[in-house]
Amino acid sequence: MAVHVGQAELRVRQQQALDAARGELVASTERGEGGRQALARFSDAVDEILRDLVEAVAAETGTPIAVCALGGYGRRALSLHSDIDLLLLVGGRIGRPEERFVKALLHPLWDLKFAVGHHVRELDDFDRLETDNPEFLLALMDLRQVAGDRALFDRFDGILRASSGHWHPQILDALVTLTDERHIQFQDTLYQLEPDVKDGPGTLRDIWATRTILKLAGEPRAAAAVSAPDRLRDAEEFLMQVRSGIHLDMGRNVNVLSYELQEKAADRLKYVGPDARRRAEALMTDYFRHARAVTRVLGRVRRAAKPVPATPIRLIGQNLMWVVEGITFADMKQAAAFPVSWLRAFEAAASRNVQVADEALALMEREQEANRHAPGTFLPTAGDRHRLMQFLRPRQGLAAHLADMRDCGLLGALFPEFDEISCRVTRDFYHKYTVDEHTLLTVRNVERLLDHPRFGPVLRELPAPELLVLALLYHDVGKAREGNHSEVSADMAVPMMERLGLDDHAKETILFLIRNHLKMSRVAFRRDTEEPEVVKQFASLFSTEDHLKLLWLLTLADVGAVSPDTLTGWKEELLWRLYVDAYNQMTLGYGDEIIDRSEAAAQLRAGRPDDISEPEIAKFLEGLPRRYLMLFTPEAIYRHVRLSRDVTADDAHFFLENKAAVWELTVVSLDKPFLFSNISGVLSYYGMDIVRGHALTSLTGLVLDVFQFIDRDRFFERNSQGRQQFDRTLIDVVAGRTDIRALLKNKERSVVFRRAPLVRRTPVIYFDNEHSQRYTVLELVADDAPGLLHRVSRVISEHGVDVDLVLISTEGQKAIDVFHITRGGAKLAEDAEAALKGDLDRMLKESA
Amino acid sequence: MKLIKAIVRPNMVDNIKEALGKMNIAGMTVTEVRGHGRQKGHTAVYRGREYEVSLLPKMEIEVVVPDPAVDEAIKAIIGAARTGEIGDGRVFVMPVEQGYNIRTGEKDVV
Numbered sequence: 001m002a003v004h005v006g007q008a009e010l011r012v013r014q015q016q017a018l019d020a021a022r023g024e025l026v027a028s029t030e031r032g033e034g035g036r037q038a039l040a041r042f043s044d045a046v047d048e049i050l051r052d053l054v055e056a057v058a059a060e061t062g063t064p065i066a067v068c069a070l071g072g073y074g075r076r077a078l079s080l081h082s083d084i085d086l087l088l089l090v091g092g093r094i095g096r097p098e099e100r101f102v103k104a105l106l107h108p109l110w111d112l113k114f115a116v117g118h119h120v121r122e123l124d125d126f127d128r129l130e131t132d133n134p135e136f137l138l139a140l141m142d143l144r145q146v147a148g149d150r151a152l153f154d155r156f157d158g159i160l161r162a163s164s165g166h167w168h169p170q171i172l173d174a175l176v177t178l179t180d181e182r183h184i185q186f187q188d189t190l191y192q193l194e195p196d197v198k199d200g201p202g203t204l205r206d207i208w209a210t211r212t213i214l215k216l217a218g219e220p221r222a223a224a225a226v227s228a229p230d231r232l233r234d235a236e237e238f239l240m241q242v243r244s245g246i247h248l249d250m251g252r253n254v255n256v257l258s259y260e261l262q263e264k265a266a267d268r269l270k271y272v273g274p275d276a277r278r279r280a281e282a283l284m285t286d287y288f289r290h291a292r293a294v295t296r297v298l299g300r301v302r303r304a305a306k307p308v309p310a311t312p313i314r315l316i317g318q319n320l321m322w323v324v325e326g327i328t329f330a331d332m333k334q335a336a337a338f339p340v341s342w343l344r345a346f347e348a349a350a351s352r353n354v355q356v357a358d359e360a361l362a363l364m365e366r367e368q369e370a371n372r373h374a375p376g377t378f379l380p381t382a383g384d385r386h387r388l389m390q391f392l393r394p395r396q397g398l399a400a401h402l403a404d405m406r407d408c409g410l411l412g413a414l415f416p417e418f419d420e421i422s423c424r425v426t427r428d429f430y431h432k433y434t435v436d437e438h439t440l441l442t443v444r445n446v447e448r449l450l451d452h453p454r455f456g457p458v459l460r461e462l463p464a465p466e467l468l469v470l471a472l473l474y475h476d477v478g479k480a481r482e483g484n485h486s487e488v489s490a491d492m493a494v495p496m497m498e499r500l501g502l503d504d505h506a507k508e509t510i511l512f513l514i515r516n517h518l519k520m521s522r523v524a525f526r527r528d529t530e531e532p533e534v535v536k537q538f539a540s541l542f543s544t545e546d547h548l549k550l551l552w553l554l555t556l557a558d559v560g561a562v563s564p565d566t567l568t569g570w571k572e573e574l575l576w577r578l579y580v581d582a583y584n585q586m587t588l589g590y591g592d593e594i595i596d597r598s599e600a601a602a603q604l605r606a607g608r609p610d611d612i613s614e615p616e617i618a619k620f621l622e623g624l625p626r627r628y629l630m631l632f633t634p635e636a637i638y639r640h641v642r643l644s645r646d647v648t649a650d651d652a653h654f655f656l657e658n659k660a661a662v663w664e665l666t667v668v669s670l671d672k673p674f675l676f677s678n679i680s681g682v683l684s685y686y687g688m689d690i691v692r693g694h695a696l697t698s699l700t701g702l703v704l705d706v707f708q709f710i711d712r713d714r715f716f717e718r719n720s721q722g723r724q725q726f727d728r729t730l731i732d733v734v735a736g737r738t739d740i741r742a743l744l745k746n747k748e749r750s751v752v753f754r755r756a757p758l759v760r761r762t763p764v765i766y767f768d769n770e771h772s773q774r775y776t777v778l779e780l781v782a783d784d785a786p787g788l789l790h791r792v793s794r795v796i797s798e799h800g801v802d803v804d805l806v807l808i809s810t811e812g813q814k815a816i817d818v819f820h821i822t823r824g825g826a827k828l829a830e831d832a833e834a835a836l837k838g839d840l841d842r843m844l845k846e847s848a
Numbered sequence: 849m850k851l852i853k854a855i856v857r858p859n860m861v862d863n864i865k866e867a868l869g870k871m872n873i874a875g876m877t878v879t880e881v882r883g884h885g886r887q888k889g890h891t892a893v894y895r896g897r898e899y900e901v902s903l904l905p906k907m908e909i910e911v912v913v914p915d916p917a918v919d920e921a922i923k924a925i926i927g928a929a930r931t932g933e934i935g936d937g938r939v940f941v942m943p944v945e946q947g948y949n950i951r952t953g954e955k956d957v958v
Contacts, residue, residue, distance in 0.1 A: 528859045530935065570880035570905050574858065577901065580894045766896030779896040816895060 010056055011108060014049050018112055021045030025080055026248055032269045034244025035237040036077070043069075043076040046084065047146050049112070054147035057104035064091035064149035065101060066156065070119075074142030075208070077240065080247035084109070085117040085139060091152040094122055115253065123152065126159050129167050134174030137167055141212050172216040176302060179209050190291045191433045194262075197243050198255035202291025202298075204239050207232055210298045217305035232297060235290035241269060242287070257287070259427075277427055284425040288434045292423065296407050300358045320348050326355035329363065336367045339377050340384065342410055346401050347391050356401070361408045368409035375414050375499055385500050388414070392466040394459065399444035402473075406436060417492040418473055420480035432563035435479050441561035442472045442554075449553060454576065458549050461811030463691075467506055468550050471513035472557060490514040503660065512547055513554055520555040524578040525571065538578065539585035543630040545809065548586065552579040586627070588771035588779070591805050591820045593626040594699070607634050612641050620644050623699025625805060631694060640704055643668040647702075652679075652734035656723065659708075662691060663716070667705040669734060671697055676803050677793035678733045679705055681740035684787035685747060686726055687713045695806035707808070741794075744787060761814070763844045767833045775804065775820040776828040778836075782844055784815040795843050796821060799836045801828065849944040849956065850918045854909045855881065856929040856937040861907050863928035868911060871924060877910040885938060906937060912944055 021042050028038035047069075054067050070085040072078060088105070090098050102120055109116050119136065129137065140160060145153040183201045186192060190202035198204045210232065243255055245265045257265065259280075266279035273279035303325070314322040319341055321330045327349040329335035335342070342364050349356045367373075379385045392398070405411035412419030421435040433441060446468060449455040459465060474496065478488030490511050497507045519541065527534045542548045555575055560567035604617050620641045621628070632640070643653040647668055654667040667679055676695050683690055693707040716722045732738035763782035771777060780792060789808060796803055796819060805820035823832060856864065861878060868876065882903040892899045913921045922939055930936050947956035 526859050526862065528857060528931070530857075530933075568880055570882060573882070574905050577892065577905075580892050580899075583894065764896035766893065768893065781895050781897075 010052070011111060014052060014108065014112060017045065017049050017052075021049075022080060025244065029080070029241075029244040029248045030268065032241060034248075035241045038244065039078055039240055040076040042080070043073060043078040046073070046078060050109075051147040053105055053108055057101055060101040060104050061097035063093075063095075063098055064152045065089065065098065066091075066148040066150070066153040067105070067146050068153065069142075069144045069146050070139040071117075071142055074139075074144045076144075077204075079240075079243055079253075081115075081251070081253040082247075083115040083117050083253065086119070086146075087140075087143065088118060088120045089148075089152060089156055090120065090122050091149060091155075092122070094120065123156060123159075126156065129163055131167055131170045134171045134178070137171045138175055138178075138212065141171075141215065168216045168218075172213065172305065175209060175212060175216070179206070179298075179302075190288070190295050191437060193432060194256055194258045195287065195291070196255050197239050197246065197257050197287075200291070202235075202293075202295040204236065204243065206294050206298050207236050207239070210294070210301050213298075213301050213305050217301075231290075231293040235294050238286060238290050242283075245269075281425045281427045284427065285423045285434070288425065288437075289423040292407070300362065303358060316348055316352075317344065320345060322348070322352065322354070323357060325357035325359075327352070328357035328360040332359075332363055335360070335363060339367070339373050340380065343378055343384070343388065343391070343414075346405060346410075347387060350391060350395065350397060350401055353397055356404055361404055364408040364410055368413055373413050375416065378410070378414055379499070382501060389466050389470075389500070392469045394443075394446045394450055394465050394469060396447055396450070398447055398469070399440050402443055403440050406440065415473060415496060417477045417496060420492075421477050424480055426479060430562055430566070433561070435476050438561045439473060439476055442475075442557040443469055445557035445560045446472065446553065449556060455553060455556060457811075459553055461814070462546065462549060462553075464506065464509075467509050468513070468554060468557075471510045471517075471550070472554060474510070475514050475517045475554070475558065486515050486517060509547065509550065513550055516541060516551060517554055517558060520551050520575065520578065521559055521571075524555075524574040529574070529578050529581060535578070535581040535585050536589075539582040539589075540630070542582070542586060545583060545586055545807075548579065548582055584768075584771055587807055587818045588768050588777040590625050590627040591772045591775045591777075595621045595624050595626050595629065604634055604637060609638055612638055617641055619700075620702070621698075624696055624702075624704070628696055628704075640666065640668060644702060644704075650735040652731060654727075654730065656726070658716075662708045662710055663688070665705075665707045665709070667703075667707075667730075667734075669703045669705075671701045671703045671802075673802075674794065674797045675703060675734070676705060676806060677790055677797050678740050679730065680707070680793060681744055681787070681790035682726070682730050682733050683707060683709055684790045685729065685740065685743050686715050686722075687711075687786070688715075689784075689786070689810075690789055690808060691810045693806070693808040695803065695808075697804040705806075740790075744790070747787075763841070765837050765840050767828070767837070769827055772820065774827075775822060776833065778819040778821055780815075780817045780819075780840070782815055784810050784813050785847060788815055788847070789817060791843055791847060792817060792840065793819070795839050796836065799823070799832070799839070801832075801836065849912055849914055849947060851942045851944045852909075852911050852913060852918065852921055852925065853940045853942065854911075854925050854929065854937060855883065855885075855906050855939075856909060856925075857931070857935065858905055858907050860929040860937075861909065864909060864925050867924040867928040868921060871917065871920060873911060873913055873917070873921060875911065879908045879910070881906050881908045885935075904935065912947060 024045075025034065025038055025042045028034050028041075050067060054065075066089040068074070068087040068089060070087055072082055073084045073086075078084065088102055092098075098120075102118075106116060106118065131137065143157070143160075182199060182205065186196070186200050188201065190200065192200055196203065242257060242265050245268050246255055246257060246261055247253065249261055249264055262280040262283055263276045266273075266276070266283040269283060271279040271282045273282055315330065316322050316327070319330050319334050319338070321328060327345050329341065329345065335345075345356050345360055379388060402411060405414075406418075406422070412422060418436065418439070421439065424435040426435060431438065446459070446465075449459050459468075462468070471493075474489055474493040476485060476489060477492045478485035478490075481488050481492075493510055493514055494507075497510060502510070519538075523529065523534065523538045529535060529538075539548070542551070552575065556567065556572065559571060559575075604621075605614060608614065608617065617637075621637075629637075639655070643655070643666065645653075647653050647670060649670050649672065652667050652669040654665060657664045657666075665679075665683070669675060680690065688709040689712050690707050690709045693705070693709075695703065695705045697703050711717070716726075719725065729738065729743075733740045761781075761783055763780065766779045768777040768779065778796070782788065793803060793806075801821045801823045802825075803819050803821055807818040809816045821828065823829075828836070854864065858880075865876065868874075882905055884904055892901050909925070911921065918941060922941065925939055948954065949956070
């Protein structure tokens, strides 16, 4: 029964009710409990106020009117300072009495300082739904009657249901468009340093959008794509609590979680940590975890809501098939039982440049969450581990696959150390992304480098680019723990490398890159790189040019992943110049840096074997370039010392080793004309492809040549006496008993020997007289070809030029050879250079 | 008030910041720029090929200081940025009519 109450009394009562409700919500928020239940209680209290008001003003009209809540209020998720959206549904024509009703209802609400959004509509307006106003129709998805005429509301609800087949598909499309437009306002990324917890990607509005799509699509596939419905509820609870805190702190309807508010929210939600920054980082780590889960579910639901055309299913392997959505499992139960097949799905997707389908990702996510499989489950055999390394080779789409693997839990299962940085926040003004996202962006940057005119060729020519990706995956994992993160990351990479069974070279490379991943940017951006000593010191970090190249590419990828604007053309230029200067220092300028007796003894004394004396080591090393100590391990150096014993002019002491994919020939001899050319000639004669190597000459005339080569024709494997035959030829050629030119003459005519390169490039012959005080440095870049090194070095020797140091490298089909040369103990004169260049040019043209 | 604009070597920014900090000049704007003065770049050679490096990376520092502090600030910048080699950079000084704090709307008093 309606009770007449004076207006003033009503207002006082309602203000008290509202104050009490707000007080309760504030108290809950202060306790860190401003989530779903608190907001529902607040919404209910506002319902009561509305009902009270409607009852008080009902006498203004005899027309039935239903007062309905829309939007967040309709969902009983009203925040402290939220607008309240109302639909006043009139069951007849709107005349003066109805207008009086509306005013009488709204004015007290405004007096209570509510921001009210209201629609006043006649029921007849809905005979034909206005599909050109999708926002209003979307708001109707959360329609809830609060007060007024129930029968009228039921009629309206019936109309909406009856016509849902007509308007639901239309607003589904509209919702997707509106969602995209909203995301664009946030640069389409959930990684916001100060996020909007209501409208930003991965926040409350996306949770609503996900649920609305599920309702509108009515598609069981969409529901199945929500791998864990609890995730959405957890995210909603967290975001509501945070939003309640923002409203409380700001005293108005704003939803941006600023830096300052992050610290308050962290304290309110009882995050622990040694200081405010750490507590805020922990809060933001949770924020990003939730936002990412919401984004993932929304994406899957959106894709699943679209009708899928019938397409043929292609079986592409054991329990794997290729469907329109990508690669999936033929039998889900079998896939759940054999986690090894999960990585196979990603391999299949990567090789076909398609995605792994959502249903397969959802299965992996559910199974990994339930079973927490250890890394070994996925990589039981050496073959599986090898396949993983192949999968990690840079290619287009790799980062996207790694992101999918991370999201479904497979990446964290394979690399538990990586899992520790999941959603980890580094709170400063430089890092825009969480640590794991930053890491995956570095991999995406590596993909982009592949097509870059300057960086692409270097990346493509690396012998094991997967090591770069693996180093990037681990370069920041140490940020999850205390201490210098470069060192901690390296320590954390060790167990991973053991699990993967990596060889020593790979381990050393990865550890080097992780430990030094900040060095190059520090030197390039903060030191005077025009100072030769700075470059020299930087170059001394590297044992090989490959390490320099890897660190350069890693730095580019790393800096570029800090935020979209961090790697400017300016910084790229500085890094490029430092790379070139260091590369030139390593290849052109290292000849002047000589090991002195005391230094050598000090460095190698510690692990000296009993059979080698300190003076013997010192004598061997004296006059060799200092770089030698970087190139070889102490064990290798001791072997070289032993080889050098009693070597004579016509003698060569050597050993040949099979090192996995390559062979290595180490020769110690005394310097004499054509020596280098003759040894490389022997390798060519036996069909060996020289891929890299060094020749070093000490001031005392001792020569150390190390060649790494590939036995492409498997000569050693096919000939039981092959090794002995090779040894004999080498000894005879060095002693001068056999003329290698004569042996090679017939061979050079054969078709096999004259393998044509896939791409022909004009050879580059360059003389440098700046980088070294002692040497003219000849740099030659040409198409690699059998016997090239032999022919080049022979032409050089024919000019009476001494070759003291040689660096040999092969990148793809390109040979890059650097010779440190003198004539008569001095640098080459201009005319001598010109004559040598002319003959080299002629020889290269004839060879081509 | 004067606007001091200094074009300096990239690695000198920290030195300059420290030198100005000692004068209690804390606010500055730093921009990555490229250019050349008398130091017209050089040729870099990589794998036997020559690359012209005509515009060199530099940093531009802008700082607004009260008139009485201008000379000392210039000295501090030059002292912190000098190596004695070509390419150390330039300092320019320009008058500033007014300055405002956007947050408070207050006019700078000099």
